[in-house]
Amino acid sequence: MTPKNNWRRAHFVLAAALCLAFTGCQVGPQYIRPDAALAPEFKEALPDNFKSVDGWKQAQPSDAQLKGDWWTLFVDSQLNALEAQIDPANQTLKQAEANLRAAGAAVSFSRASEAPTIGVAPGVGAVRDSNNQPYLNISGANNGEGDFVLPFDLNYEIDLWGRVRRTVAQSREEAQASAGDPETSRLSLHAELAVDYFDLRSADAQRKLLDDSVKAYQGALQLTEDRYNGRASPLSDVSQARTQLQAVQVQATDVDIQRAMYEHAIAVLIGKPPAVFNLPPAPNTIATPAIPAIPGMLPSQLVERRPDIASAERSMAAANEQIGIAKAAYYPTLSLSVVAGFAGTSALNWFSWPSSFFAVGPTLSQTLFDHGRRHATSDIALAQYDGTVAAYRQTTLTAFQQVEDNLNALHNLEIESRQQNDATASAQQSLDLFNTRFEDGVDNYLQVITWQTALLQNQRDEIEITGRRFDASVLLVKALGGGWNASQLPQ
Numbered sequence: 001m002t003p004k005n006n007w008r009r010a011h012f013v014l015a016a017a018l019c020l021a022f023t024g025c026q027v028g029p030q031y032i033r034p035d036a037a038l039a040p041e042f043k044e045a046l047p048d049n050f051k052s053v054d055g056w057k058q059a060q061p062s063d064a065q066l067k068g069d070w071w072t073l074f075v076d077s078q079l080n081a082l083e084a085q086i087d088p089a090n091q092t093l094k095q096a097e098a099n100l101r102a103a104g105a106a107v108s109f110s111r112a113s114e115a116p117t118i119g120v121a122p123g124v125g126a127v128r129d130s131n132n133q134p135y136l137n138i139s140g141a142n143n144g145e146g147d148f149v150l151p152f153d154l155n156y157e158i159d160l161w162g163r164v165r166r167t168v169a170q171s172r173e174e175a176q177a178s179a180g181d182p183e184t185s186r187l188s189l190h191a192e193l194a195v196d197y198f199d200l201r202s203a204d205a206q207r208k209l210l211d212d213s214v215k216a217y218q219g220a221l222q223l224t225e226d227r228y229n230g231r232a233s234p235l236s237d238v239s240q241a242r243t244q245l246q247a248v249q250v251q252a253t254d255v256d257i258q259r260a261m262y263e264h265a266i267a268v269l270i271g272k273p274p275a276v277f278n279l280p281p282a283p284n285t286i287a288t289p290a291i292p293a294i295p296g297m298l299p300s301q302l303v304e305r306r307p308d309i310a311s312a313e314r315s316m317a318a319a320n321e322q323i324g325i326a327k328a329a330y331y332p333t334l335s336l337s338v339v340a341g342f343a344g345t346s347a348l349n350w351f352s353w354p355s356s357f358f359a360v361g362p363t364l365s366q367t368l369f370d371h372g373r374r375h376a377t378s379d380i381a382l383a384q385y386d387g388t389v390a391a392y393r394q395t396t397l398t399a400f401q402q403v404e405d406n407l408n409a410l411h412n413l414e415i416e417s418r419q420q421n422d423a424t425a426s427a428q429q430s431l432d433l434f435n436t437r438f439e440d441g442v443d444n445y446l447q448v449i450t451w452q453t454a455l456l457q458n459q460r461d462e463i464e465i466t467g468r469r470f471d472a473s474v475l476l477v478k479a480l481g482g483g484w485n486a487s488q489l490p491q
Contacts, residue, residue, distance in 0.1 A: 026324065029320060029323055029324065033313060033316070033317075034316065034389050034392065034393070036392065036393050036396040036397075069083070070190075070477050070482045071083045071190060071194055073473075073477070074194070074470070074473075076197075078197075078279075078282065079194065079197050082193060082197060082266060082270060083190055083193060083194070085270040085271070086186070086189050086190055086193060086269060086270060087186070088271075089270050089271030089272070090189055090269060090270065090271055091271060092185055092189060093182060093185050093186055093189060097182050116154050116155060116336075117154070117155045118152065118153065118154050119152070119153045120151070120152050120153070120341075121151055121153070122149065122151075123147070123149045124147070124148050124149075147343065147344075147345070148342075148343065148344045148345070148346065148347060148350040149341065149342070149343045151339055151340070151341035151343075152338075152339070152340050152341050153337075153338070153339055154336075154337065154338040154339075154340075155335060155336070155337050155338075167321070167325055181307075181311060183307035184307045184308045184311065187307065187478055187481070187482045188478065189269060190482070191474050191475065191477065191478035191482075192265075192269060193266060193269045193270070194474040195471050195474050195475070196262045196265045196266050196269070197262075197266060198467055198470035198471060198474070199258075199262050199467060199471070200259055200262035200263060200266065200279065201282060201283060201467075202463055202464065202466065202467030202470075203255050203258050203259035203262060204259065204281040204282055204283035205283035205463045205466075205467075206255045206283075206460060206463055207252060207255045207256065207259065207281065207283070208281075208283040209456070209459055209460065209463065210248055210251055210252040210255060210456075211252065213248050213452075213456050214245065214248055214249060214252065216452075217241065217244055217245040217248055217452070218245060220241050220244075220245075220448075220452075221238070221241040221242055221245050223241075224237040224238045224240075224241045224445060225238055225241075233445065234444075236445075237444065237445035237446075240445060240446060240449050241445065241449065244449050244452065244453065248456070263277065263278070263279050264277075266279065305480060305481030305482075306395075306399050306480075306481045307481065308395055308399070309392070309395050309396055309399060312388070312391055312392040312395045312396075313392055315388045315391070315392070316385070316388040316389055316392050318388075319381070319384050319385040319387075319388040320385055322381045322384065322385070323378070323381045323382060323385055325381070326374070326377045326378040326380075326381040327378060329367075329374045329377065329378075330374055331366075332364050332365060332366040333364070333365045333366070334362060334363070334364050335362065335363045335365070336360075336361075336362050336363075337360070337361060337362075337363060338358070338359070338360045339357075339358065339359045339360075340356075340357065340358035340359070340360075341356070341357060341358075342355045342356055342357070343355055343357055399479065402475070402478075402479035403476065403479045403480060405475075405479075406472050406475045406476035406479055407476065409468070409472040409475075410469065410472045410473065410476060413465060413468055413469045413472060414469075416465055417462075417465050417466070417469065420458065420461055420462050420465055421462065423458050423461075424455070424458040424459055424461075424462055427451060427454045427455040427458045428455055430451045430454070430455075431448070431451040431452060431454075431455050434447040434448050434450075434451050435448055
């Protein structure tokens with residue numbers, strides 16, 4: 001082989017060595033997102049006003065897309081005003097956002113390992129030797145010395161096996177996973193406020209109904225007392241009417257307890273002490289509400305939208321990088337160290353060229369025996385990855401369950417609402433009939449009280465079903481990942 005060929009070969013080997021040294025390979029598995037159980041469509045029947053879609057497409061994460069103010073679907077100005085106060089004031093959300101900032105800083109911390117670390121340690125010192133040291137003949141010579149030192153240290157780990165790169169990637173994936181936490185909290189908090197708000201309005205409706213019933217029962221009590229005084233009714237009618245009135249008054253007080261709890265919960269959600277927050281009563285109508293139409297989607301789209309699913313998926317990716325970090329510990333570590341600076345005997349010659357010094361050299365280290373520590377670390381990383389896979393799949397299954405539960409609730413509550421309307425109408429008809437029979441002296445007052453109680457219970461059931469329909473609508477939006485407002489709905 002000619003000298004020229006030898007030079008070319010040496011040049012190629014040197015270039016390959018430099019390429020390996022400064023880029024390195026990467027040990028450990030490459031991340032591939034595990035599959036999760038998906039169905040082609042949801043099982044439960046859709047409500048009549050639910051907008052469905054056709055077709056199938058592969059899920060692609062889109063949880064980072066701007067979410068709409070979905071609560072505007074309910075066209076309630078008071079609800080809109082309360083929801084607007086959550087983001088700037090809720091402390092749970094502020095905590096999640098602070099954790100997200102910390103995760104972003106952790107990425108910068110890990111990325112710092114990709115560059116050399118440079119330090120400086122200037123020093124000035126002097127040493128004087130004793131004239132009376134044994135075996136030392138000073139003979140009047142200078143028996144001291146001084147140092148003026150300005151050293152610069154450079155240390156750099158050459159990422160041969162991808163440990164540094166995987167550490168940066170792990171921090172990045174963890175930051176992305178953390179980014180889903182504020183979105184999950186935000187979605188949950190807005191949904192919780194909406195549910196509390198509608199429950200409070202249902203309590204207002206219950207209280208109005210009971211107040212109206214108290215007035216009616218007070219009139220009935222007065223009527224029975226007048227009839228008793230006129231010897232047209234027995235004392236038992238008066239006692240029964242009074243008992244019925246008192247029972248309804250007790251129910252009204254109990255509703256007040258529930259309403260206060262909802263109002264306190266709303267106050268805390270918007271960052272206010274309950275003592276300074278008051279929401280004036282505004283009962284929902286007991287008529288069938290205009291539940292907003294919520295756009296439908298496929299199960300694959302649900303995986304795209306839910307921030308908790310996206311967070312679980314990013315946690316899997318981070319755990320996969322940890323496996324590579326653990327595998328890299330089996331291989332040698334190559335570090336480059338450089339020390340350079342100036343060292344002089346006085347301030348006059350400190351920064352002169354003869355006072356300069358430098359030292360450079362690589363260090364290759366390899367652990368020969370650690371009594372199974374690296375093997376255990378690798379096993380931990382593998383087990384943690386398997387755990388994140390299971391958590392991701394469980395989160396996905398739970399999301400599907402929540403959608404199916406609320407689809408079922410909305411569908412059957414529509415039917416139940418119609419059935420309850422019929423039952424209430426029948427109770428009203430029966431009450432009217434027995435009122436007439438009582439006034440005609442055909443039946444005693446017990447029949448009137450019985451059907452008054454039945455009508456009141458059916459009217460309260462109507463209000464409860466209405467509230468449950470609102471709650472189910474909110475929870476379905478939450479289960480689907482939020483993201484709509486009134487202007488985005490299909491017409």
